[in-house]
Amino acid sequence: MTPDARPGLFQAVLLQLPFLAWLVVLWMLLWGQFTVLAFVTGLVVAIFVTRVFRLPTIELSGRINLWYGALFLVQFLFAVLRGALGVTVQVFDFRHQPGAAIMAVPLKYADDLVMTHVAVTASLIPGSLIVETDRDRRILYLHVIGVRTVADVDRQREQVLRWEQRIVRALGSPAQYRALRDDERALAAGGRAGGLR
Numbered sequence: 001m002t003p004d005a006r007p008g009l010f011q012a013v014l015l016q017l018p019f020l021a022w023l024v025v026l027w028m029l030l031w032g033q034f035t036v037l038a039f040v041t042g043l044v045v046a047i048f049v050t051r052v053f054r055l056p057t058i059e060l061s062g063r064i065n066l067w068y069g070a071l072f073l074v075q076f077l078f079a080v081l082r083g084a085l086g087v088t089v090q091v092f093d094f095r096h097q098p099g100a101a102i103m104a105v106p107l108k109y110a111d112d113l114v115m116t117h118v119a120v121t122a123s124l125i126p127g128s129l130i131v132e133t134d135r136d137r138r139i140l141y142l143h144v145i146g147v148r149t150v151a152d153v154d155r156q157r158e159q160v161l162r163w164e165q166r167i168v169r170a171l172g173s174p175a176q177y178r179a180l181r182d183d184e185r186a187l188a189a190g191g192r193a194g195g196l197r
Contacts, residue, residue: 020046068169075166076121083126090146099148102131105160107138108183109168109176115140117167122160154179 020043027042028034090098097155107115112135119130132141144156168176 004124007116008011017023018052020050023117063174064171065169066164069171070116072166072170076125079125083128087126098145099152100143100145101147101153101156102141102143103153104156105140105142105157107140107164109172110138110164111173114164114167114176117171118160118164121163121167128156128160 001142023046024039024042025047028038028086031038038109090096107118110118115133115135115138119133122128122132122140122142127146128142128144130140131143133139140160142156142160147153165180168180170181
């Protein structure tokens with residue numbers, strides 16, 4: 001290995017460390033064990049997966065906001081609980097069949113990483129599941145239950161877009177975060193202007 005290749009390799013490993021750490025955490029969650037053995041086996045599996053199924057290096061945004069990250073986590077846990085209760089009510093409501101729909105959600109700020117986070121978040125909340133993604137046009141297609149009207153579908157779509165905004169606030173790139181803040185300011189200014197009429 002040439003001396004020039006070493007810094008490139010070291011940088012690639014550093015870029016992959018968060019991804020490896022996430023795979024180890026996912027492994028430990030999968031087995032429900034937070035032990036040294038689960039950590040070591042998770043690390044072995046993570047290294048094996050990333051070496052055998054080689055993917056392009058994931059470019060992280062370089063920006064993590066701990067406050068928005070913690071807020072996202074709390075909101076996500078409440079959404080999972082609310083979704084589980086909602087699905088339970090629909091299952092035991094024998095008077096009505098729960099309505100279902102497949103809907104398209106065009107994302108506004110997402111790159112590959114944010115799009116993946118939004119898709120995983122939407123799929124983990126009971127009552128919705130990603131059935132298809134259009135990477136080129138940044139569109140997620142979800143199957144959702146508990147919808148009966150177009151207004152219900154619009155409400156579900158807005159919820160997914162709010163998850164995208166929360167994820168961008170927590171770990172989006174500086175450019176994504178600026179675009180989100182600019183849109184929020186424009187919306188607030190438009191609301192104030194409408195209120196003055």
